[in-house]
Amino acid sequence: MKSESQAPSAADLTALLHQEIPLSAYMQVSVAQLDAESIRLVAPFEPNRNIHGTGFAGSLYTLCVLTGWGLVTAWLKAQGLQASVVAHKAQIEYKSPVRGELEAQCVLPGEAEMAVFAQRLAARGKARLPLLVRLGEAVLFQADFIALREENE
Amino acid sequence: MKSESQAPSAADLTALLHQEIPLSAYMQVSVAQLDAESIRLVAPFEPNRNIHGTGFAGSLYTLCVLTGWGLVTAWLKAQGLQASVVAHKAQIEYKSPVRGELEAQCVLPGEAEMAVFAQRLAARGKARLPLLVRLGEAVLFQADFIALREENE
Numbered sequence: 001m002k003s004e005s006q007a008p009s010a011a012d013l014t015a016l017l018h019q020e021i022p023l024s025a026y027m028q029v030s031v032a033q034l035d036a037e038s039i040r041l042v043a044p045f046e047p048n049r050n051i052h053g054t055g056f057a058g059s060l061y062t063l064c065v066l067t068g069w070g071l072v073t074a075w076l077k078a079q080g081l082q083a084s085v086v087a088h089k090a091q092i093e094y095k096s097p098v099r100g101e102l103e104a105q106c107v108l109p110g111e112a113e114m115a116v117f118a119q120r121l122a123a124r125g126k127a128r129l130p131l132l133v134r135l136g137e138a139v140l141f142q143a144d145f146i147a148l149r150e151e152n153e
Numbered sequence: 154m155k156s157e158s159q160a161p162s163a164a165d166l167t168a169l170l171h172q173e174i175p176l177s178a179y180m181q182v183s184v185a186q187l188d189a190e191s192i193r194l195v196a197p198f199e200p201n202r203n204i205h206g207t208g209f210a211g212s213l214y215t216l217c218v219l220t221g222w223g224l225v226t227a228w229l230k231a232q233g234l235q236a237s238v239v240a241h242k243a244q245i246e247y248k249s250p251v252r253g254e255l256e257a258q259c260v261l262p263g264e265a266e267m268a269v270f271a272q273r274l275a276a277r278g279k280a281r282l283p284l285l286v287r288l289g290e291a292v293l294f295q296a297d298f299i300a301l302r303e304e305n306e
Contacts, residue, residue, distance in 0.1 A: 020204035023212055026179040051173035057218050057240040059176055062211030069210075087210040091244040 055098030090143035208251030243296035
């Protein structure tokens with residue numbers, strides 16, 4: 001399962017999203033920043049508006065789930081771990097309307113927690129990582145992501 | 154606030170979604186069935202797939218939130234109540250992958266609960282309605298929708 005580290009760039013991850021998830025391309029989602037422990041995704045307002053002229057609840061959620069998914073996926077690749085990532089459970093709270101560009105941010109838990117995550121993935125072939133994603137003060141999103149080891153070693 | 158009943162048809166609601174929420178048009182969401190107390194929305198697989206070749210988490214959530222939003226909105230119009238509807242909090246559980254067409258269903262609570270909802274909206278200008286939406290056995294979604302009375306009476 002362990003292979004060479006292939007930390008993706010922000011541009012790599014944007015291209016992967018657009019290629020594999022058509023909705024992300026329609027939403028014009030872009031990875032604006034990506035490093036070893038944090039990520040920021042943005043999307044323009046127009047394709048993501050609702051009937052009230054604010055950010056659509058479905059777009060806001062989707063940007064959040066892509067933000068969390070992208071960060072876990074990038075981290076696993078950087079570690080040389082071959083695993084697929086899916087969202088399992090999520091909750092979202094819309095605290096205030098979003099106007100203009102959508103921008104979501106996520107930071108990984110500390111090193112100790114990520115080490116446990118990697119150990120569980122190695123030992124059981126499956127591990128859970130809870131992540132918090134924010135769109136400024138407007139939206140709070142929390143999800144459990146599950147990494148599943150890929151067996152084509 | 155009370156005006157003539159204007160219960161929308163399934164086709165009316167589909168048209169409203171596509172016109173006002175661009176993401177719903179891209180997803181090819183369609184209201185397949187709508188009556189006084191239930192709704193069913195469908196969307197084809199292709200624009201809503203993910204990297205794993207199954208239904209994308211963001212699309213599944215978005216179909217659920219549109220299903221709940223559509224049913225509350227249609228019910229309010231049918232009652233002759235002028236109010237806008239927004240999602241406030243939501244949670245979703247992805248129990249199993251979705252393959253093929255996406256199909257979401259929602260049923261309103263009983264008449265007594267809907268009467269309380271309408272009374273609160275009339276008295277306070279604002280009322281909350283929790284709804285459960287299912288995509289078969291694969292996805293369970295629960296959200297609180299808030300109706301806000303429109304003041305242009």
